[in-house]
Amino acid sequence: QNKYGSRALANYDFSKAQTIVSIGADFLGDWQGGGFDAAYAQGRVPKNGKMSRHIQFEANMSLSGANADKRVAMKPSQQKVALAKLYGKLVGTAVGGELPAHLETAVNNAASELLKAGSNAVVLTGIQDVNAQNIVLAINEKLNSKAFDPNNPILTRQGNDKAVAQLVSDMNSGTVAAVIMAGVNPAYTLPNADAFVKGLKQTELSLAFTMKNDETASVSQYVAATSHYLESWGDLETKKGHYGLMQPTIRPLFDTKQFQDVLLELVGTSESYHDFIKSYWNSNVLKGTSWNESLHDGVYVSSSSATLDTADAFDGSAISEIGAAANVLAATVSSGMELTLYPKTGMGDGQQANNPWLQEFPDPLTRTTWDNYLTVSEFDAKELGFFLETSTFFSENRHDADGGLNGKYANVTVNGVTVKVPVIIQPGQARGTVGMSFGYGRTEGLKAEMQTGVNAYPLYTDFNNVQTATVELTDGKHEFACVQLHNTLMGRGDIIKETTLEIFNTESAANWNHVSVVSLNHEETPVDSPDVDLWDEFDRSIGHHFNLSIDLNSCTGCGACVIACHAENNVPVVGKEEIRRSRDMHWLRIDRYYSSDETFEGDNTTKDNIQGLGSSLSTFGEMELPSENPQVAFQPIMCQHCNHAPCETVCPVAASSHGRQGQNHMAYNRCVGTRYCANNCPYKVRRFNWFLYNENDEFDYHMNNDLGRMVVNPDVTVRSRGVMEKCSMCIQMTQKTILDAKRDGREVNPDEFKTACSSACDSGAIVFGDINNKKSAITELKDDERAYHLLDHVGTKPNVVYQVKVRNTNEA
Structure with a gap:
């Protein structure tokens, strides 16, 4: 500004x-x-x-x-x-x-x-x-x-911290008569929430427009039930000249009213908010462009902005000249342990803490669910007494007998405010620093099962995400629900293949993306040769044949695909206790690996130099531990839909079978739950329903009431206890695409086929399509020089292909 x-x-x-x-x-x-x-x-x-x-x-x-x-x-x-x-x-x-x-x-x-x-x-x-x-x-x-x-x-974040702080001060001084709140929860998110609540009680009128009885609503005089955003009209300007229109996708389920409609009535206007938006857009935004066309598209781009600047004039006297500003920053000195507060990838600021999908979403880095925690480096953990030794046959320290991850507790104090929080050791955490996420510790407006974690907002002094903190060991042992307990690849470079940009540009793909070989008559034979197949092939060139490509360079590990898969395929939420027992039901997981050396290439070199049994035992033991500042790799893993699927041959009732379109099918009504298929799957992507997770009071995650069950996709079966399930390549979506084309009397367009994960992937890392359509992107990706199959030496011939990760290590 x-x-x-x-x-x-x-x-x-x-x-x-x-x-x-x-x-x-x-x-x-x-x-x-x-x-x-x-x-x-x-x-x-x-x-x-x-x-x-x-x-x-x-x-x-x-x-x-x-x-x-x-x-x-x-x-x-x-x-x-x-x-x-x-x-x-x-x-x-x-x-x-x-x-x-x-x-x-x-x-x-x-x-x-x-x-x-x-x-x-x-x-x-x-x-x-x-x-x-x-x-x-x-x-x-x-x-x-x-x-x-x-x-x-970008115009999406225009809040004013000083104005909020002044409001709290004015409320406590008695100069504010009324407070109307909508879409905010200051009794939870403000660092001085206690002062806000105290001031709110001194006002003559406090009114909260909200969808649930959250922390702020519970201390307000009046609560107005407002509509969900999917039941509402609205508009926004995300960045200058880029507008968006929101329209309802469903009629209001309850007797609610949109906040803006109430405001219009309060100012004496009889028109609805829809009419108000339409009138405003025609006068100030569209300037001759069709309203119906903009409403259809949902977005409109203009060369000018209609946003009114409501911010106070900026006080430029506090800004130093750039050179002087640099000297001010250069004079910064460290004092004590430095705490960095951050919004977690899944939970964010806590607005959606009542969403069990987000609670059970594994953090991309710690791979932990249902919790927030204090991230500490291993060096500082040992210095402060937080380090737990590796569990052995004789002792349960870092892990319990069932594999569950454990951690100690810390008292974190900032400006006299102390919170007790579990500690997790995070590779890559800078020495002398700790981290803690917002979004947890909610107590109102959500089920007891989802009142998890610790509220970090009281440490958010002056809205600054960096604080000087005192961190001390305290009593207790915390049980984490972590979905990945092995953190390193230990030199297994064939799982996540990677190379450098220099090698990628100068050497043949056979050097950095070699095909595995197996023995045939004591001669090395490429594993993709028909001569080493255990089964006879059949003609796959007729009809559709689906493949999925995952680019490890594009994948950032964000996890949007995981949530999309949950929503599309009715994947159940099982809760913290079951996750801790390794009974998570995610059809799609994103494995995160750290290097045990400074680089993964260093890991490969270390493994290749192992000689003898003694060296093997000691070196592999060391390689289980991540480096202090490791390289990181993400790899989405779902059912690979193998053309030679090991799961299909061991099922005694043929519940797992192969389709003509390349998918590995799962017939739920036929499954008797032997779990042989899960034992025989080299990718460990099959999930077993240990319990009935819907309409079961033991698993109260919004699936025991009619409102919660409205999220169920009617095109996908809700599975029962004792049944195995896994990724279906969203067969309901592919079939709909085929039927839509048939209805229209046309062929399916190239790249028209989608899955939930490919649709949700902003980065374009996941691409789905029909390899029999030579115009589709997947056909080119399947044959790209970076393409490889996971564990190809097993000979399963997957229909999921990965693209070799390339790192740019060229320094100036």
């Missing part, structure tokens, strides 16, 4: 960037509202020998850091110094400040790469400091960055 005159957030198009340097900005997470992953993924796929290079400086291990080519762990205080020094290197100005030698080197190298990339580079930061933000704007202007877009800023 100070620089460009608009209260907004800078916008970035990462598809135009060749070099990305991020300092404390998790732009693949919730930074500035998110939404950058699609453009980022475009630049991460190697094309014409090029791909973007991503350098991340951060304290917490984030999605952005996990996907970076180079990740540097540093404290938030050191990030300020690093940004100041980076600015000094780019403009040729001497900037003071102290950094350890390895961090200084990393900053210098990043500056060199930025200068080399020039306008193809971009810098961003998540540091909540006006000096830091001004420096980043200045850097991008100096670079003339193509990815930096100040002309189309």
Whole structure:
């Protein structure tokens, strides 16, 4: 606002960037509202020998850091110094400040790469400091960055922390007579929620418009039941000149009224909110463009903005000149343990804490469900007494006998406020720092089963996500529900194949994406040769034959596909206790692996150099432990729909069988629950219904009432106890596509086939289609030089293909 005159957030198009340097900005997470992953993924796929290079400086291990080519762990205080020094290197100005030698080197190298990339580079930061933000704007202007877009800023987050703080003060001083709230829950989300509640009781009128009796509604004088957003009209401007229209998809289920309709009545207007929006758009937004066409499209792009700037004038006197601002940042010093608060990928800020899908969604990095926690580095955990030794045959420490992960508790104190929170050791966490997520610790407006975790908002002093904290060991042992207990690949480079951009460009694919060989008459024979098949092939060229491609370069590990699969296929929620027993029901999981060396290639080298039994036992034991700052890889895993499926041959009742279209079918009515198929599946993707998860009071996750069961997809069977289930390649969706084409009297269009996961994947990592249609994208991807099959040496011949991960390790 100070620089460009608009209260907004800078916008970035990462598809135009060749070099990305991020300092404390998790732009693949919730930074500035998110939404950058699609453009980022475009630049991460190697094309014409090029791909973007991503350098991340951060304290917490984030999605952005996990996907970076180079990740540097540093404290938030050191990030300020690093940004100041980076600015000094780019403009040729001497900037003071102290950094350890390895961090200084990393900053210098990043500056060199930025200068080399020039306008193809971009810098961003998540540091909540006006000096830091001004420096980043200045850097991008100096670079003339193509990815930096100040002309189309993001308008979705225009809150004013100072105004909220002033409101709470005025309420407590008795100068506020009435408070009307809609779409917010300040009694939960404010760091001084107690002061807010106290002030609210001093007002003459407090009215909360809400869908549920949450923390704020429970302390308000009046509560108005408002409609769900899917029952409402609305509009928004996501970024300058980019508008969206919201229209109801269902009639209101209850006797509710939209907040905006009530406002119109209060000001004496008889028109509905729909009519109000239509009139406003025709006068201020569309300017001659058809309303019906815009309503049909849902979006409208204009060259001008109709947004009214309601923010107060910005006080520019507090802004130092850029050089002086850099010196201010460079003078930052660390004092004690530094706590970074962040919104979790699944749960966010806690608005949707009553959604069991999100509660059971495994965090992309810790792979833990139903909890938040304090992330601590292994070094600090040992120093502070949080470290639990590996469990053995004789003792249960880190894991119980059933495999459940355990952790100790910490008392975290910030400005006199103390919370007790479980501790989890997070590889990549910077020494001297801890992390904790928002969104948990809710107590009102949701079922008891979903009142999980610890509320981090009381530590959010002055709305600053970085705080100096005191962290102390306290009594108790916490039981985590973690879906992945093995964290490293241990040199198994055939599971996630990867190479460097240099090797990718200079060497044959046979060197970095070799096909496994097996023995035939004591001669090495490629596993994809028909000569080594255990079964006779049949003609698959007739009709449709479905394949799924997963690009490990594009996949950021966000997990949108996991939730989409849950929603489309009626996947049950089983709860924390069952997850802890490894009975999760996710049809699609995203395995996350850390390197035990600094790189995965180092792991492969270590494994290849093992000699003898003694070396094998000791080295593999060490390789089970992640590096302090590891490389990270994500791999979505679902049923591979093998053409030579091991599950089909062992089922005694033929419940698992193969279809002509390539899918591995599951006949639920035929299944008797022997679980032989799960034992024989090398990919471990089959799930068993240990209980009846719907209409069962033991599993009260909104599936025991008519309202909750409205989320059930009527095109998909709800499975019963004792039945095995797995990914179906969304056969109901493929069949609908075929029937739609038949109804219209046409052929199915190329790339018209979709699955829930491919539809939800913003980054384009998951592509589904018919390989018998030579015009479809999947046909080209199946034959790409990066394409490989998971565990291809087993000879299962999957219909899911992965693309080799390429890392850009080329430093300037």
